[in-house]
Amino acid sequence: MTIFQAIRQFGAAPAVGGRDSSSDNLSSGASSSLGQRLWGDVHTVHYRLATTAEECEPDGDARLDVTASAEVEDGAAAAERTVSVRPHDAAPLLCTLGRALPEIMPSTHTSSSVLRLLWLLQALAEHWPCLFSRAELAEMGANGDAALPPSAFVNRKLNAKLLRQLQDPLALCSRSLPGWCSALTSDCGFLFNFDSRRLFLHSTAFGLSRALQRLQQHSQEGGASSVSSERSEFRLGRLPRQKVRISRARVMDSAFKVMELYASHKALLEVEYFGEVGTGLGPTLEFYTLVSLELRRSELGLWHSEEPPPSTDGEAAHSPHVHAPHGLFPRPVAQGDGSAGVPARTLGLFTFMGRFVAKAMLDNRLVDLPFSTPFYRHLLGHELGMADLLALSPQLHASLRQLHELALERNRLLRAGAPSAQVAALSLQGCAVSDLGLDFTLPGFPQVELVAGGAEVSVTLDNLSEYVQLVLQKMLLDGVRAQMDAFSKGFSEVFGAERLRAFSADELDLLFNGMRERWDRETVVEQLKFDHGYTRSSQAVSFLLDILSEFNEPQLRQFLKFVTGSPRLPVGGLARLSPRLTIVQKRPEGALSADAYLPSVMTCANYLKLPDYSSKAVMKERLLTAINEGQGCFLLS
Numbered sequence: 001m002t003i004f005q006a007i008r009q010f011g012a013a014p015a016v017g018g019r020d021s022s023s024d025n026l027s028s029g030a031s032s033s034l035g036q037r038l039w040g041d042v043h044t045v046h047y048r049l050a051t052t053a054e055e056c057e058p059d060g061d062a063r064l065d066v067t068a069s070a071e072v073e074d075g076a077a078a079a080e081r082t083v084s085v086r087p088h089d090a091a092p093l094l095c096t097l098g099r100a101l102p103e104i105m106p107s108t109h110t111s112s113s114v115l116r117l118l119w120l121l122q123a124l125a126e127h128w129p130c131l132f133s134r135a136e137l138a139e140m141g142a143n144g145d146a147a148l149p150p151s152a153f154v155n156r157k158l159n160a161k162l163l164r165q166l167q168d169p170l171a172l173c174s175r176s177l178p179g180w181c182s183a184l185t186s187d188c189g190f191l192f193n194f195d196s197r198r199l200f201l202h203s204t205a206f207g208l209s210r211a212l213q214r215l216q217q218h219s220q221e222g223g224a225s226s227v228s229s230e231r232s233e234f235r236l237g238r239l240p241r242q243k244v245r246i247s248r249a250r251v252m253d254s255a256f257k258v259m260e261l262y263a264s265h266k267a268l269l270e271v272e273y274f275g276e277v278g279t280g281l282g283p284t285l286e287f288y289t290l291v292s293l294e295l296r297r298s299e300l301g302l303w304h305s306e307e308p309p310p311s312t313d314g315e316a317a318h319s320p321h322v323h324a325p326h327g328l329f330p331r332p333v334a335q336g337d338g339s340a341g342v343p344a345r346t347l348g349l350f351t352f353m354g355r356f357v358a359k360a361m362l363d364n365r366l367v368d369l370p371f372s373t374p375f376y377r378h379l380l381g382h383e384l385g386m387a388d389l390l391a392l393s394p395q396l397h398a399s400l401r402q403l404h405e406l407a408l409e410r411n412r413l414l415r416a417g418a419p420s421a422q423v424a425a426l427s428l429q430g431c432a433v434s435d436l437g438l439d440f441t442l443p444g445f446p447q448v449e450l451v452a453g454g455a456e457v458s459v460t461l462d463n464l465s466e467y468v469q470l471v472l473q474k475m476l477l478d479g480v481r482a483q484m485d486a487f488s489k490g491f492s493e494v495f496g497a498e499r500l501r502a503f504s505a506d507e508l509d510l511l512f513n514g515m516r517e518r519w520d521r522e523t524v525v526e527q528l529k530f531d532h533g534y535t536r537s538s539q540a541v542s543f544l545l546d547i548l549s550e551f552n553e554p555q556l557r558q559f560l561k562f563v564t565g566s567p568r569l570p571v572g573g574l575a576r577l578s579p580r581l582t583i584v585q586k587r588p589e590g591a592l593s594a595d596a597y598l599p600s601v602m603t604c605a606n607y608l609k610l611p612d613y614s615s616k617a618v619m620k621e622r623l624l625t626a627i628n629e630g631q632g633c634f635l636l637s
Helices: 003-010 034-038 052-056 092-098 112-131 134-140 156-166 169-173 179-187 194-204 208-222 227-237 248-262 281-295 344-362 373-380 386-392 394-415 420-424 464-478 481-492 497-502 505-513 521-527 539-550 553-564 616-629
Strands: 241-246 268-273 445-449 529-531 582-585 600-602 607-610
Touching: 092 112, 156 179, 156 194, 169 208, 179 194, 179 497, 194 208, 194 497, 194 505, 241 248, 248 268, 248 281, 248 344, 268 281, 281 344, 281 553, 344 481, 344 505, 373 386, 373 464, 373 481, 373 497, 373 505, 386 394, 386 464, 394 420, 394 464, 481 497, 521 539, 539 582, 539 616, 553 616
Parallel strands: 241 268, 529 582, 582 607
Antiparallel strands: 600 607
16 A cells, blocks of 8 residues: 555545545545645554554455555456355345345445445345246246336446546545445445446546546546647546557467467557558457457357358358357367366467457457357356346247256245155156256267266156256356456456446447447538538438348348447447548549549548448449449549
8 A cells, every 4th residue: 555545545535514525435425636635635554563463364344455456466367256056946126135245335334234234135126037937027027127227226326526626636646545435336336337347447447648638538528628738638647559550361360469469558559451541440340350250250169159151042151150140159178177178279269368468458449249148147257047048049949948947846846745646747848857868968069068967867757856957057157167257368468358348248249349320311410520512411321321220130230340340339339439420522633523433542540531422222232332343442532
């Protein structure tokens, strides 16, 4: 602990109405700024040598003593995650309530009981459907959504208090934010809205330069800074840039080397390609997109996948990339202790992937890796169960659900003392369990045994419950443990993966991959900028808006990649795209018609140079031609 941190935490603060108004106290009102008192007051510091017991055993308030913005010192060590699979016959809510509550605050703290109650209520709102049978839920017309929207638990006063703390440059520079900031955003993230938690992550986990730059940007948006102060803050928080030049033909080999050398560096990564003149934001965003696509190749054998649907001519569609309609999740592999049995190449790719995703977050870039909900929940250390299998593989879940219900019925009859003949007569749609031809191997992965010699062990009514539990355990945890640990280890080399605990699975997908939104004409026209020959009322602009609103999702992704270098939009959608998407007129040369030209772009400035075409049909044909044939190279336009 530094002297400043000691004054910040233990220094006497002026009393307001006889109550402690220290900013560490959650129940306090407004207090005078520490920055105003720090240099004007005299502070007496008492210190002594720590005893051996004090060095080894932190006191009960250690959680609050740790500053919220302390950076991870050993980035190479993966964040400790305790992931488990709940019993298939246990209700999610009862498992949640049965666990020990997180140590949000010491039990002696005045806010402890209220915070614990809110934590329990939030768990109840999330898992309430398990209190009713499927028939009762159908009768109520419930679809399994949370009983209350997330906004119902957001505390506006705590939000405002957190934002005030993050606007204090002195606290950011000295890493002396109050401990409650870290404690509450981590274990009670539902008390803060997404933007506040995201700002806290950027301000505390990404380094001082990025924190100051984020503070300066936030001040600009709020209009609270003068021009001169903005310039000085920008110089103070300016990030160094690390330019690298790679081969487009060997993008994965180049990416491995780049991430190995620069992933943990604080410099902003900029990518260029050999033989191309493009530089800046566009080529860098395309780098993250290209590598993301390479990581989804089927030949790597990394992901759980399904057979692609047949094409229009009835034949199976062939694609070099995995078909994972429910998101990416590691392919289960038979493995022992210490990742034994998992190919070294697989572990290396997942470690690289962790570095790659974390570096993209650090530099405010986007990847194109649509991970599944169970992947995010595993990364966050959540308890997994049947609902996660449903999110990953609805077909396998439907089959296992029938076996699960049959096992529950058997257990119910045994508890009720039913005759053995009645228990033995249980069947699945008239078929005895022993006649299903099941053995103790993972469905779809016969090489992955659930128990030693599982290929020789048949599934019967007596061991059906064990089989269901082992399938869940192997599919969601034991078969993917080494891969997920490697991803977390690589991620933590850049910044601690435990910092992600403040977010839900859906929010992590936003942070990693950005937004996917449908563009309607009224929304798009408000977010675009028109210049150099075009206005909002121009005929060509009207054609373009109609075309964009008619694009399907794949076409819209390709358009975004063509214009910006990335097929995804940042958090906040088109309104948050920086620089703004600008439409300018591309004028023909000589006697040529505008219809003879293709659109061109400047990805570094998000400029679309659009000729004034004679009709909407011509514009759409030329635009699609440019999108499909203008990829893969950055040249002068």
